[in-house]
Amino acid sequence: MKKVSKMARQMGTAKDKPAITVGLDLGDRYSHYCWLNAEGEVVEEGRIQSTEIAFRRHFEGEPRQRVALECGTHSPWVSRLLKSLGHQVIVANARKIPAITASKSKNDRNDAEWLARFAAHDPKLLSPVQHRSLKRQQDLNLIQARSTLVRARTMIVNALRGLVKSAGGRLPACSTESLPVRVRASIPPALQAVAVPLLRQIALLNTQISAMDQQIEKLAAVYPEIGVLRTAPGVGPVVAAAYVLTLDSPDAASNRSAGAFLGLRPGQSQSGESDPQRRISKAGDSYLRSLLVQSAQYILGRFGPDSALRRWGLKLAASGGQRGKKRAIVAVARKLAVMLHSMWRSGERFQPFPQPATTATLA
Numbered sequence: 001m002k003k004v005s006k007m008a009r010q011m012g013t014a015k016d017k018p019a020i021t022v023g024l025d026l027g028d029r030y031s032h033y034c035w036l037n038a039e040g041e042v043v044e045e046g047r048i049q050s051t052e053i054a055f056r057r058h059f060e061g062e063p064r065q066r067v068a069l070e071c072g073t074h075s076p077w078v079s080r081l082l083k084s085l086g087h088q089v090i091v092a093n094a095r096k097i098p099a100i101t102a103s104k105s106k107n108d109r110n111d112a113e114w115l116a117r118f119a120a121h122d123p124k125l126l127s128p129v130q131h132r133s134l135k136r137q138q139d140l141n142l143i144q145a146r147s148t149l150v151r152a153r154t155m156i157v158n159a160l161r162g163l164v165k166s167a168g169g170r171l172p173a174c175s176t177e178s179l180p181v182r183v184r185a186s187i188p189p190a191l192q193a194v195a196v197p198l199l200r201q202i203a204l205l206n207t208q209i210s211a212m213d214q215q216i217e218k219l220a221a222v223y224p225e226i227g228v229l230r231t232a233p234g235v236g237p238v239v240a241a242a243y244v245l246t247l248d249s250p251d252a253a254s255n256r257s258a259g260a261f262l263g264l265r266p267g268q269s270q271s272g273e274s275d276p277q278r279r280i281s282k283a284g285d286s287y288l289r290s291l292l293v294q295s296a297q298y299i300l301g302r303f304g305p306d307s308a309l310r311r312w313g314l315k316l317a318a319s320g321g322q323r324g325k326k327r328a329i330v331a332v333a334r335k336l337a338v339m340l341h342s343m344w345r346s347g348e349r350f351q352p353f354p355q356p357a358t359t360a361t362l363a
Contacts, residue, residue: 018065018088021067021116022034022036023117026074027108032045034109034113034115040120055081056085062085066120068090068092068119069115070115071092071094071129076131076132080134090119090123090126093126093128093129132245139219139245142216143216144287146238153205156202156205157179159198160199163194163198179199213237213238216237216241225344226240228344228347228349231350232339234296234298240340246287258338295336297329307353309336309339312332316331316332
């Protein structure tokens with residue numbers, strides 16, 4: 001019996017294709033729609049408010065429809081709602097549809113019709129994506145909220161250090177957690193009025209971030225694979241949880257394509273004999289990519305534990321000067337992404353010096 005992929009089962013086959021296909025261009029206030037019949041003719045088009053009440057009024061009780069919409073801010077809750085109403089939902093990867101994103105006549109009305117026509121002809125043209133469950137999305141929101149607070153704290157710390165420098169002083173080097181207490185004596189009297197509120201905000205953010213860190217630590221009890229990934233060097237609770245919740249499933253990518261999935265592989269523009277070297281694609285989740293780069297910096301840094309990955313990265317860095325160091329960091333981050341994916345699939349802990357397959361077989 002021929003196997004059918006998970007994505008194919010969710011999108012449906014030609015036999016169970018609904019008679020009506022709808023393209024839905026989501027907006028903050030209003031969403032435009034375009035209905036096509038089985039012959040590809042436009043039956044109805046218009047706009048509705050981007051609210052749950054409006055979508056229910058428009059789609060509830062209607063015959064089963066195939067609805068295509070672009071991945072974006074509103075697509076998670078809209079796709080879950082439409083599925084609960086019995087419709088077949090396809091969430092399109094907007095980055096991979098240049099016919100829509102790069103169109104010279106781009107507008108909401110045309111986008112809705114293009115989505116409907118692609119979905120009616122061949123859903124694979126939309127490079128469909130699957131949104132994570134509501135529980136996983138809520139857990140990922142915790143990590144993203146923590147990231148926002150960390151960025152805000154960094155901005156305030158940098159502003160505070162800049163203010164003191166402009167007055168001819170300098171704050172001592174210390175951790176962000178201890179900064180509100182340690183730097184008070186180094187702040188010039190003339191800056192006390194503006195510096196003290198900044199110190200209070202840093203202290204408050206430290207407390208809030210610490211509380212979120214405790215919540216993230218508890219996620220390992222819900223997702224056991226987080227504990228496995230944390231055995232890799234430079235991979236703490238935030239990196240491991242972000243990796244698991246962002247990819248959602250080890251089936252989201254293969255072991256070899258995990259680096260490319262997160263935008264850590266050089267882009268390609270090969271045509272005939274021409275195959276220029278390009279920068280990394282930076283596709284996928286930018287926050288997780290930045291976390292993996294930070295992990296790679298730790299692995300190659302002075303405190304990184306000895307491992308085959310560290311030795312490989314240091315050898316790569318030594319061969320290209322300053323530019324080689326930057327390339328080595330990205331290369332180690334890419335290799336780390338692949339290793340984490342393999343560990344997730346197999347459930348095996350990190351091995352600093354993995355044995356060759358032949359040696360392992362003999363043992």
